[in-house]
Every structure is written in structure tokens, then in C-alpha cells.
Amino acid sequence: MIEEFVKNFKELRIKDVESVGGKNASLGEMIRNLYEKGVSVPGGFAVTAYAYKYTMEEAGIDQEIEQILSDLDTRDVHNLAERGEKIRKIIKNTPLPDEVAEEIKKHYKQMEQEYGENVDVAVRSSATAEDLPDASFAGQQETYLNVQGEAELLEKVRECFASLFTNRAISYREDKGFDHFSVYLSVGIQKMVRSDLASSGVIFSIDTESGFQDAVYITGAYGLGENVVQGAVNPDQFYVYKPTLKKGFRPILEKKLGSKEQRMIYGEKGTIQEQVSEEDKNQYVINDNEILTLAKWAMIIEDHYGKP
Structure with missing residues (x-):
């Protein structure tokens, strides 16, 4: 199976949770199946967990992040905050690979054709994990509203990627004994409703x-x-x-x-x-x-x- 960086919500079903997280998979499921029954869901697309993995691998920053997290004591909240800030800064400053950025821009242009130039979108994190059935990542990552234009969109996607390492998310994974590198992030880009x-x-x-x-x-x-x-x-x-x-x-x-x-x-x-x-x-x-x-x-x- 060829892995994709971006998928339109219309392509998604609930079975795609591993690829795009629960939030995006549910949006796709409803758009595909419930529109004709009168349930209206704004359109958009998902940047896949594979795009996140690919970005991290291409940048080669896993080891650096691992080093920052070594010997972390989550009870020391000041130290946790310092390390979290350092990791988020690294990821935010990591450019998206050209292949990923181009796919995002292509799908955003399609939204512009439907909704108008510089269409306003919500950019939402949707965490996903393989082989971690007991994990619950709800509310740990970031959401950005009224995002307009390609440049701001790409910036917010990077910030969503970085939000996989919020202080709360780091602490949760450490306390649960989850590997930080077995959890991935998908990003939903959805037309805003006014x-x-x-x-x-x-x-x-x-x-x-x-x-x-x-x-x-x-x-x-x-x-x-x-x-x-x-x-x-x-x-x-x-x-x-x-x-x-x-x-x-x-x-x-x-x-x-x-x-x-x-x-x-x-x-x-x-x-x-x-x-x-x-x-x-x-x-x-x-x-x-x-x-x-x-x-x-x-x-x-x-x-x-x-x-x-």
C-alpha cells in the first residue's frame, strides 16, 4: 500500500484511525455517509500520521529529542516545561519536506476553488498511536482557528506537529510508560463555520x-x-x-x-x-x-x- 501525506475527508472512513486519528476519521465517516441524511459537516483534508513520521525522519531530530527527554522527572514541573519548550522549538523550526508542503498546498488550493481565496480554516491536531489501545490523547494537542493563506497554514501544521510534545502530553506518555516515538500526529484542516x-x-x-x-x-x-x-x-x-x-x-x-x-x-x-x-x-x-x-x-x- 502506498502511504499518502494528505487525504481529503471524503476519502476517509472510521477504519482510518491509525492513519489520521479518531477526529479526522470520524469527520470523513460522517461526510461520506450522513450528508444525504441531512447532517452537514464542513469539508477539508487531513495531513496523515505518515506525513508527521516522514517529516521527523527527514529532519533526523528523534535522537536530539530523546536526549532532551532522558532522565526526565515529570514531578519537576519547571524542568518539564523547559524541556518541552526546547523540543517544541526544534519541531517548529523544522521545515516541512517539500513533498509534504506541496501536497498540503495542493489540497488547500482545491479548498480555495470551492470556498474562495485564502479560505479560513481550522487546523486541529488528531493524535494516533499504533498498538496502544489504552491510550487517550484527547485535549492534549493544539487547535488553531481562522488560519488563512498557504504560509500561515504550513506554519500552523508545524505548530500542531510540535504540540505532540506539550508538557501535558509528555507527562502523560511518561507516566503511562508509552514510547514518545510510537505516537504520531495527524492534522485536520477544515473549513471554518462563521x-x-x-x-x-x-x-x-x-x-x-x-x-x-x-x-x-x-x-x-x-x-x-x-x-x-x-x-x-x-x-x-x-x-x-x-x-x-x-x-x-x-x-x-x-x-x-x-x-x-x-x-x-x-x-x-x-x-x-x-x-x-x-x-x-x-x-x-x-x-x-x-x-x-x-x-x-x-x-x-x-x-x-x-x-x-
Whole structure:
């Protein structure tokens, strides 16, 4: 099998986790299978774990990183931070091999043809590991929003590669006894949705606190979704009852108004935070029709995967 540096989301399925990580594999799975059922997922592409491995091998920096990590005591947080910073600097300053950079630029140009010049994208890390079934790398690496143009995109891909060695990620692997060089990084490049002009949030097809499987649980706040994901705001919360939604009813069980103090919006470069007005704080970020549409999408996704 010929290894590829970049794959369009449309080429990916959930079985591609080893190549592109869980996040990117799931996006591809939904784009391929759920679009016709009404679930809308923004397009994009994944820089594969092989591209990361190839970049590291071509640069020949594994030994240098190994040296920096030798005799590391993760309980010494200052020393951990110093070593982590040193490793990240090395990787950020390592140019992408021409073959990798050209593939990324080619796929970004295809996105520009679809969405316009200097299309704004989210650049998200998606870690993957071979032969480490017990590993959980969620939230350990970086995400960059409102990235525009080829030069900034290539820079952010390198920064994502470097984020495989955040202090938290180094500490996790050391404490779990995982080999730092058996874990790889894929990068997802996805068209941004202008939720900074409206709202965003997270949906679960189960009540996460009680484990009750007949409810869809939705959170929402103004602006880009990172504030909700990172717990930086107190979002609105909504519960929908699945059995009667399936029968065509409008079963919103509960709505809780969150304080929603701030919103993340586009800045000149990247993103900025702004305060939310009192009037907006006292309104729900989505209406009942939108709540029910989101709940239906959650149920379609749950049915496809066969689990909450």
C-alpha cells in the first residue's frame, strides 16, 4: 500500500484511525455517509500520521529529542516545561519536506476553488498511536482557528506537529510508560463555520451526568466553539427526549439559561474574546426549531455508529 501525506475527508472512513486519528476519521465517516441524511459537516483534508513520521525522519531530530527527554522527572514541573519548550522549538523550526508542503498546498488550493481565496480554516491536531489501545490523547494537542493563506497554514501544521510534545502530553506518555516515538500526529484542516457571528456548542446523544440514554443533551454559547469545549463560558443547556422526537413530537424536556459572559470571534489574525451584552446574555442562543434539528442530527449520527 502506498502511504499518502494528505487525504481529503471524503476519502476517509472510521477504519482510518491509525492513519489520521479518531477526529479526522470520524469527520470523513460522517461526510461520506450522513450528508444525504441531512447532517452537514464542513469539508477539508487531513495531513496523515505518515506525513508527521516522514517529516521527523527527514529532519533526523528523534535522537536530539530523546536526549532532551532522558532522565526526565515529570514531578519537576519547571524542568518539564523547559524541556518541552526546547523540543517544541526544534519541531517548529523544522521545515516541512517539500513533498509534504506541496501536497498540503495542493489540497488547500482545491479548498480555495470551492470556498474562495485564502479560505479560513481550522487546523486541529488528531493524535494516533499504533498498538496502544489504552491510550487517550484527547485535549492534549493544539487547535488553531481562522488560519488563512498557504504560509500561515504550513506554519500552523508545524505548530500542531510540535504540540505532540506539550508538557501535558509528555507527562502523560511518561507516566503511562508509552514510547514518545510510537505516537504520531495527524492534522485536520477544515473549513471554518462563521459561528462567531452566531453560536456554537456541543451535542451528546446521552445525558452525560446520569447516563440516561433517552435524552439528547445540547450546550450552546455565542461565538466560536472553543469557549464551550474548554469550559471558558457557562453555556445554555437543552435536553430533548428521543423516543417522542422519533414519533414527530417536539419534546424539549428542559432549557437552562447560561451566563455566556464572553464570545470568541475572528480577530485580524486568529481569534479574540469580546464581552456579551446583557440583552444577549438573557436570551437563549438557539430557538426551539434549531434545538430539535440538532437533536435529530445527533440521533442520525448515533444510529449510524450504533452507540451513544
